[in-house]
Amino acid sequence: MSSxxxxxxxxxxxxxxxxxxxxALSVPAAQFFTxxxxxxxxxxxxxxxxxxxxxxxxxxxxxxxxxxxDSEKNGGPFRPIETSAPGVQISEHMPKTAKxxxxxxILRSLDSKExxxxxxxxxxxxxxxxNPTVVHPGWGxxxxxxxxxxxxDFDLPHCVAINSPGAGAGFLGMSYTPFMVQNPNAPIANLxxxxxxxxxxxERRLQMLSQVENQFIGQRRNQMAVDHKxxxxxxxxxxxxxxxxIFSLDSEPAPxxxxxxxxxxxxxxxxARRLVEQGVSYVEVSLGGWDTHTNNxxxxxxRLLPELDLGMSALVADLAARGLLDTTMIVWxxxxxxxxxxxxxxxxxxxxxxxxxxxGGGGMKSGQVVGSTDKxxxxxxDRPIGVMDLIATMTKTMGIGIDxxxxxxxGRPMKIVDGGKPLPELIG
Numbered sequence: 001m002s003s004x005x006x007x008x009x010x011x012x013x014x015x016x017x018x019x020x021x022x023x024a025l026s027v028p029a030a031q032f033f034t035x036x037x038x039x040x041x042x043x044x045x046x047x048x049x050x051x052x053x054x055x056x057x058x059x060x061x062x063x064x065x066x067x068x069x070d071s072e073k074n075g076g077p078f079r080p081i082e083t084s085a086p087g088v089q090i091s092e093h094m095p096k097t098a099k100x101x102x103x104x105x106i107l108r109s110l111d112s113k114e115x116x117x118x119x120x121x122x123x124x125x126x127x128x129x130x131n132p133t134v135v136h137p138g139w140g141x142x143x144x145x146x147x148x149x150x151x152x153d154f155d156l157p158h159c160v161a162i163n164s165p166g167a168g169a170g171f172l173g174m175s176y177t178p179f180m181v182q183n184p185n186a187p188i189a190n191l192x193x194x195x196x197x198x199x200x201x202x203e204r205r206l207q208m209l210s211q212v213e214n215q216f217i218g219q220r221r222n223q224m225a226v227d228h229k230x231x232x233x234x235x236x237x238x239x240x241x242x243x244x245x246i247f248s249l250d251s252e253p254a255p256x257x258x259x260x261x262x263x264x265x266x267x268x269x270x271x272a273r274r275l276v277e278q279g280v281s282y283v284e285v286s287l288g289g290w291d292t293h294t295n296n297x298x299x300x301x302x303r304l305l306p307e308l309d310l311g312m313s314a315l316v317a318d319l320a321a322r323g324l325l326d327t328t329m330i331v332w333x334x335x336x337x338x339x340x341x342x343x344x345x346x347x348x349x350x351x352x353x354x355x356x357x358x359x360g361g362g363g364m365k366s367g368q369v370v371g372s373t374d375k376x377x378x379x380x381x382d383r384p385i386g387v388m389d390l391i392a393t394m395t396k397t398m399g400i401g402i403d404x405x406x407x408x409x410x411g412r413p414m415k416i417v418d419g420g421k422p423l424p425e426l427i428g
Contacts, residue, residue: 047151048327048362048398049276050143051283053269053312055334056164057290058117060348061356062340062377063300064091066108071376074340077297085367093305096313102367103316103325104360105426109371109380112336112387115350117291120335125167127391127418134408138167139391140282141176142416146400147281155243156280162268164286171408178284181247184267188247246274259314266311273318276328287311290334294345319361329362329397340377354380357390362397364426388420396422 062068067080067089080089083101090098090106114120114129123129126136137145140159148158157179159166166178181188249257249270260266268285275283287308292299312332319325337355338348354373360366371383395402395417402417 046327047279047281048147048329049279049281049283049324050140050329050331050362050394050398051269051272051276051285051315052140053308053315053330053332054164054166054284054286055290055308055332056121056286056288057292057334058120058336058338058350059290059304059334060292060296060300061108061337062348063297064094064305065106065356065358066373066377067091068340068375068377071340074342074376074378076342078301088367088369091305093301094309094313096309097316100313100316100320103320104330104358105364105366105368105370107357107359107370107385107390107423108373109383110337110355110357110385110387110390111380112352112355115336115352117335117350120350120352122167123387124333124335126170127388127416127420134410134412134414135168135170136414137170137172137176137406138178139394139416140166140178140284141169141172142404143282143398143400144169144176145172146404147398151279154279156246156275156278158281160272160275160280160283162271162283162285163264164284164288166284166286171414172406178282181268181271184247184249184264184271185262188244243278246278247271249274256314256318259310259318261307261310261314263307263311265307266314269311269315270318273315273322273324276319277322277324285311292338293343293347293349296338296342296347298346316360325361326363329364329394330358330360331394332358354378359390359393359426364397365428368425370423370425385423386420388418389423390420392417392420392422393426396427 062074063076063078067078068075069080079092081092081095081098082088083090083098085101085104088101088106090101112120112123114123119130122136125138125140127139128136138159140161144158148154151158159169159176159178160181161178162181162184165180168178169176245251249267252270256270257267260270265285265287272283272285287304289299289304316325316330319328319330336350336352339351341348343349354377371385372381373379374381392402395404400416402420402422404416406414406416408414
């Protein structure tokens with residue numbers, strides 16, 4: 001069990017110096033540091049990552065993952081097609097992803113109970129409903145804290161959000177807030193100093209900033225000030241790192257760019273692959289526009305599903321081909337699903353009662369459907385799944401203890417997983 005009040009993981013200064021003293025008698029210092037770097041690289045290879053494909057607005061699950069062709073009133077015009085997972089069917093407008101379904105699982109019986117965009121987004125990112133007395137950390141920020149501490153020499157942020165800000169870090173503090181990439185097809189803003197500021201001038205400015213911050217921290221002993229200094233330190237480290245080029249897609253071969261698609265979502269998926277390949281713990285890639293109260297079927301077939309299909313299928317196939325899928329979990333979800341009933345505007349409305357999420361990779365079993373809804377898609381007919389069950393499954397897949405607990409600034413205990421159970425159908 002870990003606590004936010006405990007010191008971060010990794011070598012302490014005393015432990016490090018003691019290790020140096022013991023090692024120096026038998027191993028040259030250069031060899032020691034070579035071994036240390038090799039060990040860090042080995043940790044990175046074994047490190048687990050998560051990529052969340054976030055469908056902002058509430059995706060119409062009944063037209064993607066849980067089609068109802070036999071429902072006269074709720075079925076809609078889309079037809080199901082077979083996939084690479086025996087017995088698993090998905091929308092005809094997802095043909096490329098259909099070929100990758102043996103790597104994935106569909107959870108068709110999620111009941112999240114929150115039909116408001118803001119509340120649903122908060123719930124699906126944290127596992128908790130909004131509470132006026134505490135701001136819960138996004139699950140990705142918890143990953144950054146729990147897993148990022150295992151790679152203390154790492155130059156990149158451990159929580160990255162692409163195309164949207166993602167969920168905040170809540171009471172964990174700004175050190176674990178997602179690093180936002182507004183446009184994966186454009187250079188990252190402020191990742192290098194202004195052209196008229198040379199290296200020496202930048203160093204002087206940073207020294208002055210450090211003095212001011214240290215004095216402020218000493219006087220106020222404020223956690224926000226400590227976090228502010230830590231964030232600046234991480235930023236400077238990234239600015240000086242050769243890994244900063246990982247945010248540029250220019251070096252990717254043209255066939256790879258074409259496979260993912262060059263829109264913001266496809267490019268975001270490609271950037272996510274590049275980031276987890278280096279050891280980043282959590283990446284969220286957003287695709288908006290799913291609030292389809294009107295013209296649902298046109299929006300899906302002509303715009304949303306083609307873009308989703310291209311990026312999602314390429315990501316799964318690319319991770320599998322590179323041997324990264326066993327250590328990288330993929331989660332597709334939004335804040336809720338959409339109503340079985342088709343409204344008078346050829347749209348579907350908000351529906352948190354019985355909808356679908358897709359998960360795979362990270363060592364999970366795959367090629368399955370877990371849970372089901374009835375003929376018309378209204379009620380869960382088998383294996384109801386709660387949001388905390390999903391969070392528990394994700395947490396265990398990432399190798400984080402499901403009993404992990406933090407202490408909020410007000411002294412209240414808060415668990416990452418509160419009452420949920422990992423799905424045994426996915427985790428042996």
